Amino acid sequence: MGEVSAAEPERREARAETGEPVIATRGLTKRYRGGQLAVDGLDLTVPAGSVFGFLGPNGSGKTTTIRMLMGLIEPTSGTARVLGRPMPRATRAVLPHVGALIEGPALYGFLSGRDNLIRYDSADPAADPRTRRTRVASALDRVGLTAAAGKKAKAYSLGMKQRLGLAAALLQPRRLLVLDEPTNGLDPQGMREIRALVRELASDGTTVFLSSHLLDEIEQVCTHVAVMAQGRLITQGPVAELSAGARGRLVVTTPDPAEAARVLKEQGVGDVVVTDDRVTGEPPDRDLAEVNAALVTAGVRVRGFTVERASLEDAFVALTGEGFDVAG
């Protein structure tokens, strides 16, 4: 409370330390009063400038984690640092630099879209009231809501509400954006717009922490990813590394599948599976050109010869060992 005048220099100092992770948690744990362990010993590190995908089935503890990071709930044990400062202790210094969309938008139905944003902006003591109207207008413009700004929010569609929630997160230039399921309720066009917006923000240097259960969404925009299941962090790292972890599969398309399968096994291809004219298997360590040459030498007519890269979904299934929509 008493550190009003001290806040400004400290903020500048935090900005200078670019090497520090934007979010860092150590043993972060939340046990609800009912005894349910929602988050269990989370060690999460979100590098500055990344687009960080936070992935996990419904009920895996993603939202509880986000709420702890935003100072809305107190951890049972462990620590969380956001922008280099401890949460929830430093909420007043940290949160003006953070835009957040948590568990969908929440709006005042009796206020217009514009007045909703004005209300949220006046709640931020660091927001300049002299520039409030301009900032609100440009946030509305950024999410494509300018035309509907004067309409009462209760008349908004789900997609429009989602956009307004995003606009609230964009009222100020932010250092960190926390977006919990940002494309929920949006049509494909809207989803594409949001993805473009996320990329644009990231290219300006904003760190984006994006939670989603849509794997291809994460794969398309994220540079880093963390996977949670049943309150625990299963893995985290650059997307490319994670996908690489689950190895790709060699796919041979041929009118002679039986013969091809025999040759591939000889060449050291494991787990060979034949479906119609497709023969797939785990690629061997040797040069694949030689494998192809062996096929041709054996008289196998080859239509296609590729390695299909593992998708994030394969990686996810490999990690969790379960279907995707299983609730924890």
Add this chain to the structure above:
Amino acid sequence: MSRADLSAPQGRGELRDRPQTARTRRTTFRATLLRNELLTTFRRWRTLALLAVLAAVPVLVGIAVKIETGDGSSAGPGGGGGPAFISQITNNGLFLVFTALAATLPFFLPMAIGVVAGDAIAGEANSGTLRYLLVAPAGRSRLLLTKYATVVVFCLAATLVVAVSALTVGALLFPLGDLTTISGTQISFAEGLGRALLIALAVAASLIGVAALGLFVSTMTGSGIAAMATTVGLLITVQILDQIPQLHALQPYFFSHYWLSFADLMREPVYWDDLTKNLGLQALYAAVFGSAAWARFAAKDVTA
């Protein structure tokens, strides 16, 4: 942020020195949340409906008295029935202000306060807007203080709505002029108006306790309706308990016990005993339930 692109002259901001700006800004902005909160509250259809109901009470009382006394007889023979001062309205319309406040203070006014106070935090939690206010970051203590200040402003507004409506109806339906105090002395109409304003302030202050109680209840639940119902329920319970003679020892601690002390402002000289007791009791309620609300809200996990 970018101060350069503001073309408007920035007299106040520029006069002070750089190191000062952070502090001056903070204090200016503390009021912006309050202003926005007031604007939001008083723009709600529900708030306006509550105020409209309150404004209607003096109209009903005024018309009833007018009809009742249309044949020249005085209302409430011997001053036996009805709210305080009702028998004097026909002589002086100003008494309608006192009557209307006496009629609304036991139930209508505190009910309206209970609705607004009960909804203050719980309503925001219910609609999920609480998490966005806190992430903004409004600050928990700041938000709670803003909410309480808004409820107190609403207490004043609600009381003034009753008083102004009563004064208007009284002036339209009945003669105005010098008036007789309870002690039998005569005071001028101007002084009477002054007393009416003082009484309105005393009534508004009587509601501070309910406001704090409502706010505390509001921090306990995530449902605005439940908080409003609990607050209004407590209000009715306390008023009933205040009528049971066996609870004599407890009654001085009920927030409604000294409410009707505002009538003492119509004595000559003013009898301050119960008035100060009332104010002290309201302050006590505000302190106790205000702290309880703060303790609860500051540590609360916001999961809504």
